[in-house]
Amino acid sequence: xxxxxxxxxxxxxxxxxxxxxxxxxxxxxxxxxxxxxxxxxxxxxxxxxxxxxxxxxxxxxxxxxxxxxxxxxxxxxxxxxxxxxxxxxxxxxxxxxxxxxxxxxxxxxxxxxxxxxxxxxxxxxxxxxxxxxxxxxxxxxxxxxxxxxxxxxxxxxxxxxxxxxxxxxxxxxxxxxxxxxxxxxxxxxxxxxxxxxxxxxxxxxxxxxxxxxxxxxxxxxxxxxxxxxxxxxxxxxxxxxxxxxxxxxxxxxxxxxxxxxxxxxxxxxxxxxxxxxxxxxxxxxxxxxxxxxxxxxxxxxxxxxxxxx
Amino acid sequence: xxxxxxxxxxxxxxxxxxxxxxxxxxxxxxxxxxxxxxxxxxxxxxxxxxxxxxxxxxxxxxxxxxxxxxxxxxxxxxxxxxxxxxxxxxxxxxxxxxxxxxxxxxxxxxxxxxxxxxxxxxxxxxxxxxxxxxxxxxxxxxxxxxxxxxxxxxxxxxxxxxxxxxxxxxxxxxxxxxxxxxxxxxxxxxxxxxxxxxxxxxxxxxxxxxxxxxxxxxxxxxxxxxxxxxxxxxxxxxxxxxxxxxxxxxxxxxxxxxxxxxxxxxxxxxxxxxxxxxxxxxxxxxxxxxxxxxxxxxxxxxxxx
Numbered sequence: 001x002x003x004x005x006x007x008x009x010x011x012x013x014x015x016x017x018x019x020x021x022x023x024x025x026x027x028x029x030x031x032x033x034x035x036x037x038x039x040x041x042x043x044x045x046x047x048x049x050x051x052x053x054x055x056x057x058x059x060x061x062x063x064x065x066x067x068x069x070x071x072x073x074x075x076x077x078x079x080x081x082x083x084x085x086x087x088x089x090x091x092x093x094x095x096x097x098x099x100x101x102x103x104x105x106x107x108x109x110x111x112x113x114x115x116x117x118x119x120x121x122x123x124x125x126x127x128x129x130x131x132x133x134x135x136x137x138x139x140x141x142x143x144x145x146x147x148x149x150x151x152x153x154x155x156x157x158x159x160x161x162x163x164x165x166x167x168x169x170x171x172x173x174x175x176x177x178x179x180x181x182x183x184x185x186x187x188x189x190x191x192x193x194x195x196x197x198x199x200x201x202x203x204x205x206x207x208x209x210x211x212x213x214x215x216x217x218x219x220x221x222x223x224x225x226x227x228x229x230x231x232x233x234x235x236x237x238x239x240x241x242x243x244x245x246x247x248x249x250x251x252x253x254x255x256x257x258x259x260x261x262x263x264x265x266x267x268x269x270x271x272x273x274x275x276x277x278x279x280x281x282x283x284x285x286x287x288x289x290x291x292x293x294x295x296x297x298x299x300x301x302x303x304x305x306x307x308x309x
Numbered sequence: 310x311x312x313x314x315x316x317x318x319x320x321x322x323x324x325x326x327x328x329x330x331x332x333x334x335x336x337x338x339x340x341x342x343x344x345x346x347x348x349x350x351x352x353x354x355x356x357x358x359x360x361x362x363x364x365x366x367x368x369x370x371x372x373x374x375x376x377x378x379x380x381x382x383x384x385x386x387x388x389x390x391x392x393x394x395x396x397x398x399x400x401x402x403x404x405x406x407x408x409x410x411x412x413x414x415x416x417x418x419x420x421x422x423x424x425x426x427x428x429x430x431x432x433x434x435x436x437x438x439x440x441x442x443x444x445x446x447x448x449x450x451x452x453x454x455x456x457x458x459x460x461x462x463x464x465x466x467x468x469x470x471x472x473x474x475x476x477x478x479x480x481x482x483x484x485x486x487x488x489x490x491x492x493x494x495x496x497x498x499x500x501x502x503x504x505x506x507x508x509x510x511x512x513x514x515x516x517x518x519x520x521x522x523x524x525x526x527x528x529x530x531x532x533x534x535x536x537x538x539x540x541x542x543x544x545x546x547x548x549x550x551x552x553x554x555x556x557x558x559x560x561x562x563x564x565x566x567x568x569x570x571x572x573x574x575x576x577x578x579x580x581x582x583x584x585x586x587x588x589x590x591x592x593x594x595x596x597x598x599x600x601x602x603x604x605x606x607x608x609x610x611x612x613x614x
Contacts, residue, residue: 145320145323145324145327148320148324149324149327149328149331151593151597152324152325152328152548152590152593152594152597153328153331153332153586153590154551154552154553154555154586154589154590154593155552155553156552156553156555156556157552157555157567157570157574157582157585157586157589158331158335158586160555160570160571160574161335161336161574161582161586162335162338164336164574164575164577165335165336165338237448237449241449241451241452244451244453244454245451245452245453245556248453248454248556249453249555249556249559249571250575251574251575261451261453264451264453264454264457268457271457271460271461272461272465275461278454278457278458278461279458281454282451282454282457282458285451285454286449286450286451286454289448289449289451290445290446290449293445293448293449294445
């Protein structure tokens, strides 16, 4: 063992030559290197980016209107089936609407719901977690009490009831889901805050008279950010799944809006004869959710401090 | 230990009270329940009459105390739809929900624990990768969609299993798989990380050095420690399954409390909805309390600390 290796193990910097420190790749370079070789990150990122582009440019990508019904073109199977047609690559639904077009427009709903709900949940959860972790004591007890209440409520039932009261507009669904999935943000933000709370730089900030607000936003929040992004990706995936389930039950996004869950629900009456009506939107949800999860896991691996996995 | 118990129980009671307030106000938030009950064509006098009949014209807190007082004595009110007592409706259906939840839980555990142990003994092997992929699949597949696909494949194409109803054991197999898949990933990951940590510990190295057999090391020493978090997750998951079975119950037309809640939401039958929400929440609170106590009993660091 060289003296440098030993000193690295014992954490002493004294005998490490300056050159070795200077030659070490910067954190940014390390992250870029990790990102370029992380298959999950690359795959997830590509699929999510693709879904976002499809959602934005849907009107340019398809000649059909997602709402246009054509009863002479009902229930045409996808192109690979015997009776399939190149005019409708994924066939048409029971009202003669082009299925691929509805799938592309449906990506908009899923992504808006996912981003929106994760953002609302992230703001609520991170604020509570920072406050609880930073102030501790009674404040923390109140925060944990909120989390306990939230965890005890049956989420799906509460969401169904609220949406039945307030209607199935997209912003209602986004808000309801945002208020359902903040607990994990609290738990993680709080524990990281508790660790960082005792760090020297926080003590230093306190010593120069920085306000609580400044310390929380300026010193602690940057340390929590990585974790927040990872959880946001997880919750985004969950929100997309739950929106699909709610719409499937008829208490989410309302027809004729093309939501993937709603498409499955509409296809359900025909599923014994036209199983593709159920299979295709389900696969779309599955692929998007897997991609978001892989992207989140990838970000976690890439941004993890050196030597930790 | 006693202080811990009292503290924990006190929080549980507080949470239960809060949850009951939320459950109670859930459908009343809309403010025009009376209008909804009286129907679209009702005149203002009729709406006022309906509001008076159901006590909806009284202040919210008075309505709550009235309801909570009766609920504590087991009187949950009557369904607005069928006029049957809510406790009877829940009583008739809870069996189905408990059965499907337990079966899903056992299914999830039976798959995930051996898989998690196997994956941990050979980290980064193909077994490990397969187990993790399986977990990723379970996490990303929409439950209601998996249910429909299982119906298409096993009910319609292969005709092995019935596709709806809740009279026979075979009715529960597809719901069990569907619901079990939703809890499996968490169990599998937890078992795997727990086992990885345990296998890396000094006492396992000691056991190896003593020359104990592999199975004894794995199951008697490592798994025993790795399983503790899984035990507490089991209780939490059961509570989650009770509330989460609404989707599976409506896909498979199982007549449990989830399906009852769903139907009642559609017909604004608020006495039933609020009772089920509170019932499921209290069950969850009780289960987590029990799991905490069991954990405290099993873990001397909590028991004696």
